[in-house]
Amino acid sequence: xxxxxxxxxxxxxxxxxxxxxxxxxxxxxxxxxxxxxxxxxxxxxxxxxxxxxxxxxxxxxxxxxxxxxxxxxxxxxxxxxxxxxxxxxxxxxxxxxxxxxxxxxxxxxxxxxxxxxxxxxxxxxxxxxxxxxxxxxxxxxxxxxxxxxxxxxxxxxxxxxxxxxxxxxxxxxxxxxxxxxxxxxxxxxxxxxxxxxxxxxxxxxxxxxxxxxxxxxxxxxxxxxxxxxxxxxxxxxxxxxxxxxxxxxxxxxxxxxxxxxxxxxxxxxxxxxxxxxxxxxxxxxxxxxxxxxxxxxxxxxxxxxxxxxxxxxxxxxxxxxxxxxxxxxxxxxxxxxxxxxxxxxxxxxxxxxxxxxxxxxxxxxxxxxxxxxxxxxxxxxxxxxxxxxxxxxxxxxxxxxxxxxxxxxxxxxxxxxxxxxxxxxxxxxxxxxxxxxxxxxxxxxxxxxxxxxxxxxxxxxxxxxxxxxxxxxxxxxxxxxxxxxxxxxxxxxxxxxxxxxxxxxxxxxxxxxxxxxxxxxxxxxxxxxxxxxxxxxxxxxxxxxxxxxxxxxxxxxxxxxxxxxxxxxxxxxxxxxxxxxxxxxxxxxxxxxxxxxxxxxxxxxxxxxxxxxxxxxxxxxxxxxxxxxxxxxxxxxxxxxxxxxxxxxxxxxxxxxxxxxxxxxxxxxxxxxxxxxxxxxxxxxxxxxxxxxxxxxxxxxxxxxxxxxxxxxxxxxxxxxxxxxxxxxxxxxxxxxxxxxxxxxxxxxxxxxxxxxxxxxxxxxxxxxxxxxxxxxxxxxxxxxxxxxxxxxxxxxxxxxxxxxxxxxxxxxxxxxxxxxxxxxxxxxxxxxxxxxxxxxxxxxxxxxxxxxx
Amino acid sequence: xxxxxxxxxxxxxxxxxxxxxxxxxxxxxxxxxxxxxxxxxxxxxxxxxxxxxxxxxxxxxxxxxxxxxxxxxxxxxxxxxxxxxxxxxxxxxxxxxxxxxxxxxxxxxxxxxxxxxxxxx
Ligand code: SRM
Ligand SMILES: Cc1cc2nc3c(=O)[nH]c(=O)nc-3n(C[C@H](O)[C@H](O)[C@H](O)COP(=O)(O)OP(=O)(O)OC[C@H]3O[C@@H](n4cnc5c(N)ncnc54)[C@H](O)[C@@H]3O)c2cc1C
Ligand code: SF4
Ligand code: FES
Numbered sequence: 001x002x003x004x005x006x007x008x009x010x011x012x013x014x015x016x017x018x019x020x021x022x023x024x025x026x027x028x029x030x031x032x033x034x035x036x037x038x039x040x041x042x043x044x045x046x047x048x049x050x051x052x053x054x055x056x057x058x059x060x061x062x063x064x065x066x067x068x069x070x071x072x073x074x075x076x077x078x079x080x081x082x083x084x085x086x087x088x089x090x091x092x093x094x095x096x097x098x099x100x101x102x103x104x105x106x107x108x109x110x111x112x113x114x115x116x117x118x119x120x121x122x123x124x125x126x127x128x129x130x131x132x133x134x135x136x137x138x139x140x141x142x143x144x145x146x147x148x149x150x151x152x153x154x155x156x157x158x159x160x161x162x163x164x165x166x167x168x169x170x171x172x173x174x175x176x177x178x179x180x181x182x183x184x185x186x187x188x189x190x191x192x193x194x195x196x197x198x199x200x201x202x203x204x205x206x207x208x209x210x211x212x213x214x215x216x217x218x219x220x221x222x223x224x225x226x227x228x229x230x231x232x233x234x235x236x237x238x239x240x241x242x243x244x245x246x247x248x249x250x251x252x253x254x255x256x257x258x259x260x261x262x263x264x265x266x267x268x269x270x271x272x273x274x275x276x277x278x279x280x281x282x283x284x285x286x287x288x289x290x291x292x293x294x295x296x297x298x299x300x301x302x303x304x305x306x307x308x309x310x311x312x313x314x315x316x317x318x319x320x321x322x323x324x325x326x327x328x329x330x331x332x333x334x335x336x337x338x339x340x341x342x343x344x345x346x347x348x349x350x351x352x353x354x355x356x357x358x359x360x361x362x363x364x365x366x367x368x369x370x371x372x373x374x375x376x377x378x379x380x381x382x383x384x385x386x387x388x389x390x391x392x393x394x395x396x397x398x399x400x401x402x403x404x405x406x407x408x409x410x411x412x413x414x415x416x417x418x419x420x421x422x423x424x425x426x427x428x429x430x431x432x433x434x435x436x437x438x439x440x441x442x443x444x445x446x447x448x449x450x451x452x453x454x455x456x457x458x459x460x461x462x463x464x465x466x467x468x469x470x471x472x473x474x475x476x477x478x479x480x481x482x483x484x485x486x487x488x489x490x491x492x493x494x495x496x497x498x499x500x501x502x503x504x505x506x507x508x509x510x511x512x513x514x515x516x517x518x519x520x521x522x523x524x525x526x527x528x529x530x531x532x533x534x535x536x537x538x539x540x541x542x543x544x545x546x547x548x549x550x551x552x553x554x555x556x557x558x559x560x561x562x563x564x565x566x567x568x569x570x571x572x573x574x575x576x577x578x579x580x581x582x583x584x585x586x587x588x589x590x591x592x593x594x595x596x597x598x599x600x601x602x603x604x605x606x607x608x609x610x611x612x613x614x615x616x617x618x619x620x621x622x623x624x625x626x627x628x629x630x631x632x633x634x635x636x637x638x639x640x641x642x643x644x645x646x647x648x649x650x651x652x653x654x655x656x657x658x659x660x661x662x663x664x665x666x667x668x669x670x671x672x673x674x675x676x677x678x679x680x681x682x683x684x685x686x687x688x689x690x691x692x693x694x695x696x697x698x699x700x701x702x703x704x705x706x707x708x709x710x711x712x713x714x715x716x717x718x719x720x721x722x723x724x725x726x727x728x729x730x731x732x733x734x735x736x737x738x739x740x741x742x743x744x745x746x747x748x749x750x751x752x753x754x755x756x757x758x759x760x761x762x763x764x765x766x767x768x769x770x771x772x773x774x775x776x777x778x779x780x781x782x783x784x785x786x787x788x789x790x791x792x793x794x795x796x797x798x799x800x801x802x803x804x805x806x807x808x809x810x811x812x813x814x815x816x817x818x819x820x821x822x823x824x825x826x827x828x829x830x831x832x833x834x835x836x837x838x839x840x841x842x843x844x845x846x847x848x849x850x851x852x853x854x
Numbered sequence: 855x856x857x858x859x860x861x862x863x864x865x866x867x868x869x870x871x872x873x874x875x876x877x878x879x880x881x882x883x884x885x886x887x888x889x890x891x892x893x894x895x896x897x898x899x900x901x902x903x904x905x906x907x908x909x910x911x912x913x914x915x916x917x918x919x920x921x922x923x924x925x926x927x928x929x930x931x932x933x934x935x936x937x938x939x940x941x942x943x944x945x946x947x948x949x950x951x952x953x954x955x956x957x958x959x960x961x962x963x964x965x966x967x968x969x970x971x972x973x974x975x
Contacts, residue, residue, distance in 0.1 A: 498924055520893040530893060532921030533934035533941075558873030562917040562936035565874075570936055574912035820913075822865045822876035822887070830906075830913050845911055 001307055003027045004086050004096040006076045006246065011277030011293035012102030013037035013057050016068070018301035025304065026067050028094050030086065032075040033125060036063065041290055041470055046129045047157045048730035049700060049716065055126070079250035081270060098272050098307070100300060101247065101260060105240040105278040105288070110145070114207030119218060119233040123154045132235060136161035139232030140216050143167075145204060146237035147174040149335065154237045155196050162711065162734055166197045166229060168221070170238075173200055178333060178344035182361060183386045186368045190340045190387065199229070207234065242279045242286055255281040264325035265303060266296050274300045282326060290469065291437040292329030298440065299324045330400060330437065334385075334392045334472040339776065341389035346399045347372050347382035355381055360413045362387075369413040371395075373405060380405055383413075393476035394426075401433050426479045435476050438469030443480055450484045457481060457767055475769055496757060497534040500527040504682060504757045508542050517547060519559040537561045538757045541644055544680035545752050548800045551643075551680075552807065552814050563642035566818070567804050568624055571617060573842040575831050576624060578604070578616040579641035580631050581677060584651040584669030584689070585612030594634040602627055605839045611648035611686070613639060618840050620827055625818050628805045638805040640678060644758075646685045649673035650698065654691030654708070661691035663708030668737070669697075672706070675741065676748065678801050682755035682764070685748070686721075700728045703761040704744055709733065713740045717747055717775070720762035729765075729772045732780060742791065746779040749790035860973050867900065867968040875916035875933065877905045880974050885960050886916035887970060888944060890931060901944035902960035902972050903933070909955045910937035918942075923950065 001024060005012050008031035019025065031037075038055040046055065063070045071088075078087040085093040107122035109115055119135050122128055136142065142158040144151045147169030158165040167174070173184030174191070188198050203224035210217035210230045217230035242259040253261040253269035259281025266274045266282075276296035278288060287293065302323045334343035350357060354375035361368045367387035373380055380399045385392060395412065397403065406412070429435075431444030441464045454460040460481055461467050467474040495501050500523075502510065507526060516522040519539050523531050531539070536559035544551060551564050563569050568576035580595065595614050599606045602623055604616040619627055628638075640646060651669030655661030669689040676685070688699035689706040699705030705716035711734040719728025732743055755764045765771055777783040779790075808814045820828045832848055833840035864878045864887050872891035877884055884905035890898040905913045918933040923941060932941040932950065941950040942957055949955035961973035 499922075520895075523893050529929065530920075530922040530931075532923055532932075533919035533939060534921075536919055536921065554871055557871045558920065561919060562914075565917065570914070570917075572910060572912065572937065574910075574914040574937075817871075820877055821879050821884075822869060823863070824879045826879065828877075828884075828913050 001025055002095060002097045003100065003304060004030065004094055004098075005100045005102060006030045006086065007032070007102035007104055007243075007277070007279075008037045008070070009102060009104045009277065010037060010040055010057065010290050011104070011297050012100070014294050014297040015100060015102065015276065015301055016062075018298055019304060020062075020065065020068075022067075022305055026069075028069045028096075029063075029071065030074045030076050030088065030094070031070065031072050033127075034073055035126070036070060036072065038126065039469075040124070043123075043126070043129060044153055044157050046126065047133070047160055049727065052126050054727065076246055077249070079246060079273070081250055081272075084272075096272075098304070099274070101268070101273065101275040101279055102277045102297075103243040103246060103279040105242050105286070107236060108239040108241045109236045110204065110238055112204050112206055114219070115236070117207055117219060120207065121233065121235045123150060123235055123237050129157075132157065132233075133161070135233040136163060139163055139218075141166070141231045141233075143221065143229060143231040143234045144237055145234060146239065147171070147198065147200065148177065148237070148239065149175065149333070151237035152191070153335075154235050155191075158235070159194070159196055160733060163233075164197075165195070166199060166231065167191070168202050168204060168223075168229070169198070169200045170203055171200065174198065175342065175344075178348060178384075179342065179386065180349055180370060180384050182359070183342075183368050183370065183384045186361070186363075186366065186386050187340065187342060190366055194339070201225075202227075240278065240286075240288055242281065244279055247275070247279075255284065259286050262326075264327065265323070266300050266326060274303075276300055283328070285328075287329055287331070289329070289331060289333070291440075292326075292331075294438065294440065295329060296326055299326055330396075332396050332399075334389050334470075339773065339781065341385065341387060343383070343385040343389040343392040345383040345385075345392070345396050346380075348384045350382070352381050358410050358413060360410070360415075362415075371409060371413055373409055377409060378404055380409075390475070393473060393479070397426075397429055397433055397435075397476070401430060403428060426476065426483050435480060436464075436466035436469075436473040438473075439465040441466040446477065446480045447484055450481060451488075455481075455485060458763070471771075478769060496538055497532055499523060499529045499531050499535050502526060504538055504542070504759075505754045507539070508545070508753055511539075511542050512546050517543065517549070518555050519543070531559070533561075534757070537564070537644075540564065541680045541682065545797075548680075548797055551804060552811070554813065557817075566621060566624060567628075567638060567642055567808060568619065569642050571842070573831050574828060575617070575842070576619045576621065577641070578619055578624070578627055578631070579609070579613060579639035580636035581639040581673070582613040582648075583673040583677075584649055584666050586651070586666055586670060591634060591636070594631070594636070598627060598630045601630070603833075603840060605841065612650050613648060615641070618831075618833060618842070620831055621818050621820055622827065625809050625815055629809050632803070632806050632809060637677070637803040640804075643678075643680060644683050645678060645680050646673070646676045646687070648686060649676075650686075650688035650702070652690050652696035654689075658691055660694060661708070662710055663691055663713065665689040665691035665697065665706075665708060668706065668708075668713070668740075672704075672741075672744065675798055676744075678804070679748065679752075679797055681748070681752045683758050683760045685761070701725065702728060704728075704747065706740065712736045715740055715743055718761040718765040718772070720760055722760075724762070726762040726766075731772070731776060743779060745794040746787050746790045747775065749793050750775065750778055750786070753790075860975065861963070861971040862974050864962075864970040864972055867897075867964055867970060870900075870970075873920050875918065875920070877913065877916040878972065880960070880972050883974075884913050885972055886918075886933070887962065887972065888916075888920060888933060890920060890944070898931070900962050900964040900970055901931070902962040903942060903944065903947050904957040904960075906957065907935045907937060907940070907955075908957060909940050909949075909952075910935060912937060915942065915957070920944070925950065 008029050037057040075089040076086050077089050085095050107124050142163035143166045144155045145168050147167050155165050155167050206222050207219050210220040218232045221229045244254050244260045247260040260275040262275050262280045268275050277293035332345040350372045355372050358371040370384040372382040383395050429443050433443045449463045454463040467477045510526050522539050540559045599616050604618050607615050609615050649669040649672050651666045654665030685703045687704040688697040688702045690697040690699045691708050701719045701721045705728045707714045714733045715731045716728035717731045720726040832843040862880045870889040875886045875888040886903050886905040888901045905915050907915050917936045922929050931944040934941050940955050947957040947959035964970045
């Protein structure tokens with residue numbers, strides 16, 4: 001059976017995923033765009049550094065499946081229903097038994113004279129975003145036409161590009177569909193406070209030449225009220241219109257205002273053709289969200305799978321067995337617009353006859369909440385939340401599942417004065433409650449996965465796909481996870497170990513407040529027993545982060561892992577490696593010679609590391625002080641390769657030499673490395689500074705990555721190479737040197753305070769509720785009022801830094817430990833080397849055998 | 855030979871930082887000697903195991919972290935090998951993860967004078 005899927009957008013691709021592996025089904029996919037499906041919902045992340053590849057929805061090898069033919073740049077222009085062929089723009093004809101139309105929609109551009117001027121753009125595809133980026137680079141002012149969901153998201157993109165940003169809206173308020181008057185007013189105030197200018201009630205009549213020479217006023221927008229606005233670029237985001245031109249050409253029935261008519265099975269007026277996603281019109285409604293589209297894709301896939309494999313033409317009614325029907329969709333949404341929480345649930349406008357409202361508004365904190373309840377105040381019909389949408393998940397569940405309201409419904413939106421729990425425990429939800437609407441994951445699905453061993457948020461997301469699309473359901477998913485774990489008696493996973501019934505984060509605070517200075521004091525105050533090799537190094541790291549005492553102090557000796565105890569990395573044969581710090585990878589010829597000489601003198605193996613420095617291997621414990629004596633004398637410092645602390649700050653050569661460099665990346669890398677050297681943290685920290693967007697220092701794979709821009713620096717955080725690579729995310733753009741340092745200070749200290757044991761920043765941020773957005777609130781907007789404290793903590797760290805090796809070689813008491821035997825001056829005879837490529841390497845067990853047992 | 859001739863002097867108790875180990879030569883063998891002290895400061899005793907870690911084939915056990923782990927038979931004092939973190943019971947040398955990695959426990963004494971002796975055998 002031959003299926004032709006027209007459109008490879010989000011919904012079309014979901015259908016393909018659902019149908020993968022169906023026997024005797026051949027699918028031809030016609031994709032008008034130059035690339036297969038990508039994540040439009042997260043399109044804006046393109047501006048924070050995501051590439052088209054990052055946004056791709058296509059899993060590796062997907063289109064290599066034998067029964068799948070993908071045609072890119074292939075626009076369908078007609079359907080020859082008599083011949084059962086789809087006609088492409090290049091004249092090619094593709095035969096079909098069935099068709100699924102998934103052509104999506106196009107951005108609506110109001111009929112304004114001058115709308116085709118250069119720099120008038122829309123916001124829908126990767127190409128659109130590339131154009132926006134290019135225009136943004138040569139503009140000072142940007143206008144978004146349309147103050148709805150997408151328009152505000154677009155405004156944020158312009159703002160992030162550093163433009164003076166304006167939003168022009170025809171209606172008297174923002175987000176007319178989702179938010180009521182009061183919510184809209186608050187939203188506007190908040191957005192304006194961020195420097196985006198909002199113009200409501202403006203009807204744009206025409207766009208003419210602004211007379212502005214160069215940047216600052218290429219266009220003038222003329223409004224019906226006689227006013228005008230100068231701008232350099234304009235993005236239209238005034239709604240979407242279904243792409244139904246194919247349906248029109250093929251004579252399928254359409255709605256009055258467009259949209260391909262479908263029934264509850266998503267069939268069009270031709271029983272051999274389905275339509276799904278944003279091009280489809282169901283009971284007079286177009287659904288502009290991805291979740292309803294996914295529902296349609298799933299139920300069409302179910303019908304396709306039931307079709308007999310060989311189909312004669314005209315076998316229209318295939319005697320369908322029971323398949324699910326489409327019965328509308330919930331249009332509730334939660335988003336973060338320009339960092340402001342906004343959510344709308346169900347009947348937000350109170351359109352239900354007799355419905356009643358509960359309101360809470362706090363102008364000081366900038367919070368507005370409204371509940372719409374049934375006339376008997378028993379059930380929740382809808383809600384609007386602005387400024388604080390933390391209750392979105394539970395209110396949505398309450399509305400969707402018809403869970404009875406509590407006796408005092410207002411308690412659901414009033415701030416809890418005593419910090420007591422309120423709202424709805426996830427325990428009350430039925431197993432059928434849909435938790436993640438994007439991916440159709442119910443509470444029951446989550447529970448089953450947790451039972452099956454997915455006991456971390458990461459594992460649960462991977463296994464159920466919940467919270468992997470819009471992310472709105474993440475807090476709820478986490479609540480279900482926590483509740484289930486608690487119920488099943490799984491020891492709460494974040495306990496450090498059997499000796500400390502606290503997470504690292506909790507213990508950090510206890511120690512900071514309690515003032516414990518040693519492991520023994522800590523375990524007596526906050527733990528039990530004697531400790532182990534898990535909690536000892538963790539507590540050592542907490543003590544070092546809090547009090548920055550020299551790790552070599554005898555009172556800390558017994559809790560250091562061997563690497564920290566000997567300030568070197570242990571190797572497989574019990575020898576150690578030596579890594580001097582080479583800040584930013586910059587090193588003088590003289591210092592290179594010293595490293596070479598030391599290696600020669602002590603017979604060490606040398607290797608250039610992946611972190612732009614030189615590692616010397618094969619040192620025995622008793623040699624370490626003399627090796628470091630020579631290195632310290634030549635001006636080297638400990639490289640902390642052994643510590644859970646800053647490793648290296650990788651740099652590229654930058655503007656000093658490189659013809660493309662726009663900032664001096666080496667100087668900045670050295671400044672950063674010298675500032676954070678020795679800082680103890682939950683896990684190691686890596687950083688990099690690139691001198692321009694070519695990114696030769698690979699900063700986007702680091703915990704802290706800095707990339708030079710024309711105007712300053714872009715700061716990326718929480719990247720990772722290693723076992724599970726992760727691209728860093730943009731925290732702030734075009735900031736100056738001092739802001740950069742300040743933000744890194746805050747970011748690192750916040751991580752150190754809240755990270756779990758051995759949790760890199762990447763896993764930390766992925767497990768942090770609210771992710772990057774939350775980090776931004778804390779370290780940029782200072783939502784917790786912590787920033788001053790975080791900076792002070794870092795200042796103290798920087799002040800009290802000392803080179804551990806310099807200290808060690810001048811402290812006789814410490815030197816005593818660098819001996820192999822306590823009762824003999826001999827070396828460990830089991831450390832043996834042979835030559836390979838002109839240097840030493842450890843002997844293998846076989847090579848050693850005769851020497852050990854003669 | 856008398857019994858005493860089998861005992862080798864290692865060091866004074868104060869030469870070992872509380873809750874760490876040292877390596878000692880006993881004849882041609884390497885022995886790891888540990889001093890364990892409870893968090894409240896009570897001396898718990900001196901223990902001796904092979905210094906050779908069977909799992910990593912390296913002489914490193916004296917450099918492991920000392921700890922206490924719950925087992926079916928109650929809490930056990932252990933040292934964690936610094937290389938692959940296998941845990942060895944300080945009293946018996948038994949490896950908690952795999953018997954094949956167990957090591958020998960040596961007889962050790964520490965008198966009131968603080969002198970630590972290991973019995974060579
Ligand atoms: C020496 C070096 C390899 C080399 O010859 O190039 C190296 C060697 C080790 N790496 Fe690495 N890593 C080295 C660069 C890297 C890099 C590349 C980089 O930093 O640009 C990565 C991937 C980037 C990243 O971390 O995001 C890397 C990812 C790891 C990981 C995995 C971390 C992760 O989050 O998945 C480990 C394991 C761990 O830390 O738990 C690890 C651990 C280790 C250890 C410490 C394993 C161990 O416990 O013995 C090795 C110690 C060698 C020693 O004695 O010095 N090493 N390691 C590199 C030292 C760089 C330096 O100058 O400090
Ligand atoms: C910036 C942005 C942010 C968004 N944020 C959210 C959000 O947070 N939550 C949410 O639920 N939704 C959001 N949406 C909406 C969501 O992206 C859409 O609902 C979803 O993409 C619809 O999927 P679709 O497959 O129907 O259409 P599309 O993804 O538009 O795919 C249609 C595809 O068909 C192709 N096509 C059209 N005609 C033809 C033809 N004749 N021949 C061949 N190919 C053709 C098109 O080129 C396109 O690639 C957002 C949209 C945008 C643009
Ligand atoms: S990749 Fe593996 S083997 Fe190579 S240095 Fe890193 S940890 Fe060691
Ligand atoms: S609801 Fe969108 S990801 Fe779960």
